[in-house]
Structures are given as C-alpha cells and as structure tokens.
Amino acid sequence: AQSVAQPEDQVNVAEGNPLTVKCTYSVSGNPYLFWYVQYPNRGLQFLLKYITGDNLVKGSYGFEAEFNKSQTSFHLKKPSALVSDSALYFCAVREALSGGYNKLIFGAGTRLAVHP
Amino acid sequence: EPEVTQTPSHQVTQMGQEVILRCVPISNHLYFYWYRQILGQKVEFLVSFYNNEISEKSEIFDDQFSVERPDGSNFTLKIRSTKLEDSAMYFCASGRMNTEAFFGQGTRLTVV
Known part of the structure; x- marks a missing residue:
C-alpha cells in the first residue's frame, strides 16, 4: 500500500536560514511526488512535483525538492526562509501507473514556522 | 490564472439532511476529484471522476x-x-492526465 511519512509535526527556522521539510514515501512502482502548501483558511496550493528526470526539482516561491530513490525521500528545501513561508506543508504521492488520474496519498503535514 | 472554485465556503447542516457541495473545475481539465480533511487530520482521497x-x-x-x-x-x-462525522473541509480538485491536481479553496461542512 502507498504511504507518505512526514516525520516532523513542526519545523522552526529563523528568517534567512535554510529550511528542510522531510518526506519519505512508499509505493509499489515508480512514484509521482508532490508538495502542496496550505495557508490558514485556504486551499491546497501546488508547489512542485517530481515525475521523472532530474532528481532536483524547482518549484514556486523559491522552493525545491530532491528526489532520492534509494532513501525513498523527497525533502522540500529552500535556501533562505521568509516569514511569509510559514504555513502547513503536505507531501503527497501517487503510483505512476494509476491510470493517469491523481489519487493522491497525503502525509500528515508539517507546520513550518519562520521566525523574524 | 484559472482556478478551481467551490461554493459555499461554509455550510452548516443538521444531521440527517442532504447537502450538495459545488465545484467549478478548471475548464480544460478532464479529471475531477473530491478530497476531505477532518480538522487536524490528513487530507484523504474520496473519489476521482473521468x-x-x-x-x-x-x-x-x-x-x-x-x-x-x-x-x-x-x-x-x-x-x-x-x-x-461528515464534518470536515471538502476539497474539489481537477487536472489533466498525469499532471498535478489543482485544488479549490474548500467548503467547510459542519454537521450539527
């Protein structure tokens, strides 16, 4: 069965410092991996995805993520955090051969708090 | 930029009543989804439609x-x-084949 683990409920980082939000996954085949962000009282906003190709993918708002097949991880990173990055971040996965549609399995979410 | 829109933003209903949550997906998308998020819990897949x-x-x-x-x-x-137990945030999403899903702002359903 597919699953996603986000081991940290909350990540605290000072503004200007690099941030990492961790995600590991389990799927039976090749994964499609996604990061979404949720601001208070808002919907899920797509940040970036890994389908195939370069293991380092770049997304919106300066975020990037590194796909590591051997460690089954897809950690979200940003070189310099902003206070406005404070939000709830979700990692999600689906199997590549799931028929073209996005039955996403989400992690529990990690709350990122960036302090001035 | 096109977006998925959902109405209403908040719906309060009495237990046993019927509710209809509405969504307008992005116009050139062919795949449609509903997810829900019970307060403090994971976002869960409900259904896909194609x-x-x-x-x-x-x-x-x-x-x-x-x-x-x-x-x-x-x-x-x-x-x-x-x-x-149906009280939750319900998210509609749409997408094209093998691409990311775009989510709406959600409808908060409160059953009393």
Missing part, C-alpha cells in the same frame, strides 16, 4: 455519497443523509 464516471473511490465514499457533473462545467458532491 469521462462522466467514477474511476476510483475510497472506502470512505459509501452509498451516502454521490458525484455528478450535471452540465459540463459544475462538479458536485452530494451527501444524502449527513452524519456528525
């Missing part, structure tokens, strides 16, 4: 739930007889 039929549904999506695309633009989720 070519006017359900392509997959979760165990949550029992006989009380139904989806419909009545007019080529709207995509609705109906809960026939709401229960207290």
Whole structure:
C-alpha cells in the first residue's frame, strides 16, 4: 500500500536560514511526488512535483525538492526562509501507473514556522 | 490564472439532511476529484471522476455519497443523509492526465 511519512509535526527556522521539510514515501512502482502548501483558511496550493528526470526539482516561491530513490525521500528545501513561508506543508504521492488520474496519498503535514 | 472554485465556503447542516457541495473545475481539465480533511487530520482521497464516471473511490465514499457533473462545467458532491462525522473541509480538485491536481479553496461542512 502507498504511504507518505512526514516525520516532523513542526519545523522552526529563523528568517534567512535554510529550511528542510522531510518526506519519505512508499509505493509499489515508480512514484509521482508532490508538495502542496496550505495557508490558514485556504486551499491546497501546488508547489512542485517530481515525475521523472532530474532528481532536483524547482518549484514556486523559491522552493525545491530532491528526489532520492534509494532513501525513498523527497525533502522540500529552500535556501533562505521568509516569514511569509510559514504555513502547513503536505507531501503527497501517487503510483505512476494509476491510470493517469491523481489519487493522491497525503502525509500528515508539517507546520513550518519562520521566525523574524 | 484559472482556478478551481467551490461554493459555499461554509455550510452548516443538521444531521440527517442532504447537502450538495459545488465545484467549478478548471475548464480544460478532464479529471475531477473530491478530497476531505477532518480538522487536524490528513487530507484523504474520496473519489476521482473521468469521462462522466467514477474511476476510483475510497472506502470512505459509501452509498451516502454521490458525484455528478450535471452540465459540463459544475462538479458536485452530494451527501444524502449527513452524519456528525461528515464534518470536515471538502476539497474539489481537477487536472489533466498525469499532471498535478489543482485544488479549490474548500467548503467547510459542519454537521450539527
């Protein structure tokens, strides 16, 4: 069965410092991996995805993520955090051969708090 | 930029009543989804819809739930007889084949 683990409920980082939000996954085949962000009282906003190709993918708002097949991880990173990055971040996965549609399995979410 | 829109933003209903949650997906998308997020819990897949039929549904999506695309633009989720445990944020999403799903702002359903 597919699953996603986000081991940290909350990540605290000072503004200007690099941030990492961790995600590991389990799927039976090749994964499609996604990061979404949720601001208070808002919907899920797509940040970036890994389908195939370069293991380092770049997304919106300066975020990037590194796909590591051997460690089954897809950690979200940003070189310099902003206070406005404070939000709830979700990692999600689906199997590549799931028929073209996005039955996403989400992690529990990690709350990122960036302090001035 | 096109977006998925959902109405209403908040719905309060009495237990046992029927509710219909409405969504307008992005116009050139062919795949449609409903997810829900119970307060403080994970976002959970409910159902996917393609070519006017359900392509997959979760165990949550029992006989009380139904989806419909009545007019080529709207995509609705109906809960026939709401229960207290149906209280959640319901997200509609749409996408194209093998691409990311774009989510709406959500409808907060409160069953009292």
